[in-house]
Amino acid sequence: MTDEKTATFLVTSAADGSAVLSDVTDAQVHTLSENPGLAEGDVLEATVAPDPPMNVTYSVVEVAEHKQIPVEESDETPTPQSKEIAEGLDAGDLETVERAGVGEVHVLGVPEDGVDQTVEDVLADEQTVARAARIGIERVEVRSGEDFVSVRYLP
Incomplete structure (x- = not known):
């Protein structure tokens, strides 16, 4: 069983080592263990999965779309x-x-x-x-x- 989540996310915070995503539908927050080139304000249609063993942070599994909305x-x-x-x-x-x-x-x-x-x-x-x-x-x-x-x- 996987805990992957596919959704549209807003990048609410981004630094060199991590980023914070907020699901635009349910407002659930996902802290990424690494920043795969995201900037604050980016919008992603993506799949994220929790990082083992603690499942506290997430990694991006797949990005379907990455954009800015002016x-x-x-x-x-x-x-x-x-x-x-x-x-x-x-x-x-x-x-x-x-x-x-x-x-x-x-x-x-x-x-x-x-x-x-x-x-x-x-x-x-x-x-x-x-x-x-x-x-x-x-x-x-x-x-x-x-x-x-x-x-x-x-x-």
Whole structure:
């Protein structure tokens, strides 16, 4: 019987000698005993297995895909759909809608003086990349309005 696990992982930490992977579906953390060339923020579709005899650390058995998912601020204005959604939101509210085709759009209601900080927070949050990996997205675009932030998960 094997304890191998195949999943999509986000690399949450990487050093010369090891790396830490977080399963984007169940958030289980796997510390690798060696770093096979990973960098923080990488996304892997891979199989990992525990290292004997203690089964405390893991090794990468196979990598099906290794990529980065860019999360970038856009200079473009929010879409009409995002503006319409934002009209009904109070500060602190979140509305999620599916995009036509593949992806999602999240519209966050924020105070007017909190837009810039919210954009920075979304850009820096590893969970933005984890969500993108979980739903199979290739890039994330952040746009902002006067009192809202739009996060677009795009194919």
